[in-house]
Amino acid sequence: xxxxxxxxxxxxxxxWLQRDVLFFADHGHLFDQLLETVSQxxxxxxxxxYAEIVQMLTESPDRDSFSRDALRIMALSAQERHxxxxxxxxxxxxxxxxxxxxxxxxxxxxxxxxxxxxxQGFPALLxxxxxxxxxxxxxxxxxxxxxxxxxxxxxxTPPSYEFPIEASKTQLERTGYSLAFFTDVATLALxxxxxxxxxxxxxxxxxxxxxxxxxxxxxxxCSASRYxxxxxxxxxxxxxxxxxxSLVHEWAHQLLYHIVEICPIIxxxxxxxxxxxxxSSQERDLYGYFHAFFVYVFLVKxxxxxxxxxxxxxxxxxxxxxxxxxxxxxxxPDLLASQGxxxxxxxxxxxxxxxxxxxxxxHAAHPG
Amino acid sequence: MTKVxxxxxxxxxxxxAMMDPNFADALxxxxxxxxxxxxVALSPDEVAAVKNLNTAxxxxxxxxxxxxxxxxxxxxxxQQQARMD
Numbered sequence: 184x185x186x187x188x189x190x191x192x193x194x195x196x197x198x199w200l201q202r203d204v205l206f207f208a209d210h211g212h213l214f215d216q217l218l219e220t221v222s223q224x225x226x227x228x229x230x231x232x233y234a235e236i237v238q239m240l241t242e243s244p245d246r247d248s249f250s251r252d253a254l255r256i257m258a259l260s261a262q263e264r265h266x267x268x269x270x271x272x273x274x275x276x277x278x279x280x281x282x283x284x285x286x287x288x289x290x291x292x293x294x295x296x297x298x299x300x301x302x303q304g305f306p307a308l309l310x311x312x313x314x315x316x317x318x319x320x321x322x323x324x325x326x327x328x329x330x331x332x333x334x335x336x337x338x339x340t341p342p343s344y345e346f347p348i349e350a351s352k353t354q355l356e357r358t359g360y361s362l363a364f365f366t367d368v369a370t371l372a373l374x375x376x377x378x379x380x381x382x383x384x385x386x387x388x389x390x391x392x393x394x395x396x397x398x399x400x401x402x403x404x405c406s407a408s409r410y411x412x413x414x415x416x417x418x419x420x421x422x423x424x425x426x427x428x429s430l431v432h433e434w435a436h437q438l439l440y441h442i443v444e445i446c447p448i449i450x451x452x453x454x455x456x457x458x459x460x461x462x463s464s465q466e467r468d469l470y471g472y473f474h475a476f477f478v479y480v481f482l483v484k485x486x487x488x489x490x491x492x493x494x495x496x497x498x499x500x501x502x503x504x505x506x507x508x509x510x511x512x513x514x515x516p517d518l519l520a521s522q523g524x525x526x527x528x529x530x531x532x533x534x535x536x537x538x539x540x541x542x543x544x545x546h547a548a549h550p551g
Numbered sequence: 552m553t554k555v556x557x558x559x560x561x562x563x564x565x566x567x568a569m570m571d572p573n574f575a576d577a578l579x580x581x582x583x584x585x586x587x588x589x590x591v592a593l594s595p596d597e598v599a600a601v602k603n604l605n606t607a608x609x610x611x612x613x614x615x616x617x618x619x620x621x622x623x624x625x626x627x628x629x630q631q632q633a634r635m636d
Contacts, residue, residue, distance in 0.1 A: 224608045227604070228615075231565070234562045250559060258596035261603075285616055401633075403634045403635055404634050405633040465635055
């Protein structure tokens with residue numbers, strides 16, 4: 184849901200940030216608190232949506248069935264609700280319905296067609312989620328898919344990626360590795376993450392609910408807050424270590440999406456600015472620049488844990504870490520000079536700065 | 552007060568809670584009693600739906616759904632974190 188709910192929960196979040204923002208994974212209770220707060224916010228949003236829709240669509244024959252289905256979810260235990268409301272497709276549905284309801288409440292449109300269409304699709308959405316939940320009970324890691332994607336997720340991914348129409352699938356299946364092979368590779372990479380940073384691995388599936396293998400994607404990996412919980416991976420990694428990095432990289436983005444969901448870090452009214460990422464020279468606004476900075480600090484924390492590997496791989500990890508650290512040091516002054524952060528954004532940046540300085544001292548003292 | 556079993560009673564009760572933080576607190580603590588004060592009888596499922604509800608998040612979401620969603624509103628936001636390096 185991105186930054187839809189704008190009221191920040193500052194006191195609680197500030198406590199987390201000051202205590203150790205990057206290491207939610209190593210502090211299970213903080214991580215659980217974050218997930219719990221996000222879950223409560225998502226549920227509250229669903230309740231508000233339900234109340235507004237039911238009170239507004241008094242003439243629609245679809246209102247009663249939506250009301251029944253919604254109550255079925257609302258009557259579940261908090262833990263079960265968390266699983267339903269936190270499903271990526273459910274979140275996308277909430278986002279779309281929220282926007283359509285907002286437009287009607289604010290008289291930006293009189294046409295209820297979009298919202299009614301969403302209500303009509305709600306029972307099918309619940310059936311798809313139920314089927315996925317049955318499957319996930321037998322899986323120890325997030326599912327990896329190529330074409331078998333929930334239609335709502337496929338709707339949300341452009342412009343990151345446009346899932347192909349049926350006729351193009353056969354042609355595309357010939358590109359990249361087979362899904363089965365990539366699944367083996369990703370499984371191996373996740374096993375290595377488990378050995379390298381067990382706490383991060385233990386939390387991986389709580390933030391990443393679906394991995395899309397998209398060898399024709401125009402990126403190395405990709406995600407967005409409008410489809411939180413889903414990560415897109417192309418076929419551009421050169422080694423298992425690269426795949427580990429891609430997975431940890433995207434996991435860290437998911438962590439920041441969760442933080443931002445309850446506490447915006449960028450001031451919408453702040454100055455517009457464009458930056459070049461030191462690692463790829465891509466252009467980013469402040470939000471994107473900060474996201475990259477956050478994730479790369481996290482990656483250094485991963486790569487410094489890469490120990491007891493083959494000599495070549497160890498060397499690759501050290502070189503990569505030096506490259507990332509170099510970029511972080513270049514980016515830091517830009518971020519510190521920016522006027523575009525909220526107070527919580529500034530707090531988060533200060534934590535990252537402190538962490539970066541410690542990493543820099545540590546790795547300058549022990550290069551390689 | 553006469554209690555009305557209304558199949559959309561929960562929406563009515565929530566609608567008030569969204570506008571009235573004190574009522575929201577009362578609803579979260581004792582849904583049946585709070586709803587009863589409005590003349591609404593909640594079913595056990597409806598009670599479960601709002602029991603221990605986080606009222607701060609409800610108020611926040613209620614304000615957002617009627618407010619300007621802003622530049623970062625979902626689906627207006629073309630932002631993505633695509634990594635090329």
